[in-house]
Amino acid sequence: MNTPKTLFDKIWGDHVISKTNKNQYLLYIDRHLVHEVTSPQAFEKLKLSKRKVRKPELTLGVADHNVPTTLRYQGINSIKDKIAKLQVETLEKNLSDNSIKYIPLTSKNQGIVHIIGPEQGFTIPGTTIVCGDSHTSTHGAFGSLAFGIGTSEVEHVLATQTLVQAKPKNMRIIINGKLKKNVTSKDIILKVISKIGTAAGTGHVIEFSGSTILDMTMEERMTLCNMSIEAGAKAGLIAPDNKTFDYLYGLPFAPKEKNWELAIEYWKKLVTDKGAIFDQEFSFNIEELKPFVTWGTSPENGIAINERIPDPKQLNNLEKRQSIEKSLNYMGLKAGDSLKDISIQKVFIGSCTNGRIEDLRAAANYIQGKKVSHNVQALVVPGSGLVKKQAEAEGIKEIFLEAGFEWRDPGCSMCLGMNPDQLASGERCASTSNRNFEGRQGRGGRTHLVSPITAAASAIKGFFVDVTEEDL
Amino acid sequence: MKKFTILKGIAAVMPDINIDTDAIIPKQFLKTIHRKGLGKSLFYNERYTEEYNKNVDFILNKDPWSNSSIIIAGENFGCGSSREHAPWALLDFGIQCIISNSFADIFFNNSLKNGLLLIKLNKNEIQILSELAMEKESFTVDLINQKISVKNNEINFNIDPIIKDRLIHGYDDIEITLKNKQLIVDYENNKNKFHIWKNIVYEKK
Numbered sequence A: 001m002n003t004p005k006t007l008f009d010k011i012w013g014d015h016v017i018s019k020t021n022k023n024q025y026l027l028y029i030d031r032h033l034v035h036e037v038t039s040p041q042a043f044e045k046l047k048l049s050k051r052k053v054r055k056p057e058l059t060l061g062v063a064d065h066n067v068p069t070t071l072r073y074q075g076i077n078s079i080k081d082k083i084a085k086l087q088v089e090t091l092e093k094n095l096s097d098n099s100i101k102y103i104p105l106t107s108k109n110q111g112i113v114h115i116i117g118p119e120q121g122f123t124i125p126g127t128t129i130v131c132g133d134s135h136t137s138t139h140g141a142f143g144s145l146a147f148g149i150g151t152s153e154v155e156h157v158l159a160t161q162t163l164v165q166a167k168p169k170n171m172r173i174i175i176n177g178k179l180k181k182n183v184t185s186k187d188i189i190l191k192v193i194s195k196i197g198t199a200a201g202t203g204h205v206i207e208f209s210g211s212t213i214l215d216m217t218m219e220e221r222m223t224l225c226n227m228s229i230e231a232g233a234k235a236g237l238i239a240p241d242n243k244t245f246d247y248l249y250g251l252p253f254a255p256k257e258k259n260w261e262l263a264i265e266y267w268k269k270l271v272t273d274k275g276a277i278f279d280q281e282f283s284f285n286i287e288e289l290k291p292f293v294t295w296g297t298s299p300e301n302g303i304a305i306n307e308r309i310p311d312p313k314q315l316n317n318l319e320k321r322q323s324i325e326k327s328l329n330y331m332g333l334k335a336g337d338s339l340k341d342i343s344i345q346k347v348f349i350g351s352c353t354n355g356r357i358e359d360l361r362a363a364a365n366y367i368q369g370k371k372v373s374h375n376v377q378a379l380v381v382p383g384s385g386l387v388k389k390q391a392e393a394e395g396i397k398e399i400f401l402e403a404g405f406e407w408r409d410p411g412c413s414m415c416l417g418m419n420p421d422q423l424a425s426g427e428r429c430a431s432t433s434n435r436n437f438e439g440r441q442g443r444g445g446r447t448h449l450v451s452p453i454t455a456a457a458s459a460i461k462g463f464f465v466d467v468t469e470e471d472l
Numbered sequence B: 001m002k003k004f005t006i007l008k009g010i011a012a013v014m015p016d017i018n019i020d021t022d023a024i025i026p027k028q029f030l031k032t033i034h035r036k037g038l039g040k041s042l043f044y045n046e047r048y049t050e051e052y053n054k055n056v057d058f059i060l061n062k063d064p065w066s067n068s069s070i071i072i073a074g075e076n077f078g079c080g081s082s083r084e085h086a087p088w089a090l091l092d093f094g095i096q097c098i099i100s101n102s103f104a105d106i107f108f109n110n111s112l113k114n115g116l117l118l119i120k121l122n123k124n125e126i127q128i129l130s131e132l133a134m135e136k137e138s139f140t141v142d143l144i145n146q147k148i149s150v151k152n153n154e155i156n157f158n159i160d161p162i163i164k165d166r167l168i169h170g171y172d173d174i175e176i177t178l179k180n181k182q183l184i185v186d187y188e189n190n191k192n193k194f195h196i197w198k199n200i201v202y203e204k205k
């Protein structure tokens, strides 16, 4: 009998071209996404070394990080920052010179790279997917082995369609139970990271399984896998099922006709065998889970909304204590504070974590007929043109506008403050993005990571709200 | 890639844990289309005040550490985004070696690809080296013999022999891979047989 294999082992095994050395493998890469920030130096060196792109059709490009979220109809001219504009122009030129498909800024399909991959059916189960961006882990929700790479690796993939990789270890996180109303997969992942820490996943691929995962929509699964990187993991992974297949059927890049059937036949085998061994395993029951909010400058600094900020003095580890004291200082908070008393100035709903149609639906549903607090500026940035179009068709845009939210064009926006959408120093933001590092959303800005429902409800109240208790 | 054999220099101690790539090089500097020139913006938010004055309390602004070629860092150094601008900025500043208890995965790979040596030591060894670094002692990092010498102290370190070989010779990864081109072609042919559904075929416009 064959030894039982994990889902990860199966995908990995089918992509190994050769073992180059002890625990180093040459791995075939099926799909490659590129964006403006991490690719110019790769194309530059490729050209200098007089090398060609090996399989241009396996790469897809889009600009998202640098682009303003207003005046999109102007295309590249909407970018007023000259250096940013040059970077996007460089992307466009590099892709066109190398016959790589590009989704232009003015296309209805443009959006954040990790949102457009699945939307276009470019992301499919059983493949290896890479991108010069750490949140590539998002695509693991489809049962693909997807991970972020650096620019040298981008160049390596362009030139060879392969990567040299050490084989990661297997971790499983089992999640069981039915979520309370208004608690979401974002709250689950914040809870998980608060328990296992930001370094727990280092060197591992995390497979998420359990009844909660089976119940989740594809959007919820993507949110979960998206933040696997915040747990330090190489990738997140969920076994594909009928929901996955339904999502992908008929999408532009998805296999068609006979190939679709062959694909399904293979995809159905993509499950962890009974008895397969994981190097590490964690298990959570989320029946009682409350909405989560981060209070510090690491994604692991999260608490349930009804808890109080922990006291660093109770920690034995000196380094941890100092780092928490530093982050509380930066955040302008004290041990023992309740987040419910803290007022916010900005709300950001968007990013590759929570910029999908379901996220916008959930938020809009909660705020219908209410008004944003007069102290708050609230932004909704759909993750892609298709999300935006869908939301407009469903009347979600109107709900946001009537409540006093700003309705923007797709892009990374305030998730990283590399484009005009930023926090000012000292401003406090309820954000549906994935990182609360110092200065992430703008120098001196204070980020609290939350779910879209919590963000929307907090925009209305002007401070953090427990959306499982209050009906506004 | 530049070859790495022996490095002599001063070491700066940055004991914070989880120093992330946003701290190493903030996003506003990622708009460049080149590798060079990032050193002046390394650790920008800590190194400069909001008025773009030097923060005199920051270690890389103090002599002799403004000339550091080594950083001794807290654990999980380089976590966060995948930006290779982080090792580019460190190298452009003059940092050629980082010593820590642990490094984040992507940063680890990115650094080695650029000839930046990352050494993992235990906390006790890091403590000893940190004290010597604070005393402004000169460090010698000998990659060939896997040894760090400072004053009368010697600490041996482990390193994957393959990584060591690549750093010492300054090999180009792509060149090494392309030596196995036939294996890639064979894999692709095989894929066309068994996983034809993976191929992307563009519909004609």
Ligand code: SF4
Pocket: A064, A065, A112, A113, A114, A133, A135, A351, A352, A353, A411, A412, A415, A416, A433, A434
């Ligand atoms: S939305 Fe944020 S995390 Fe996602 S790709 Fe853009 S910058 Fe990165």
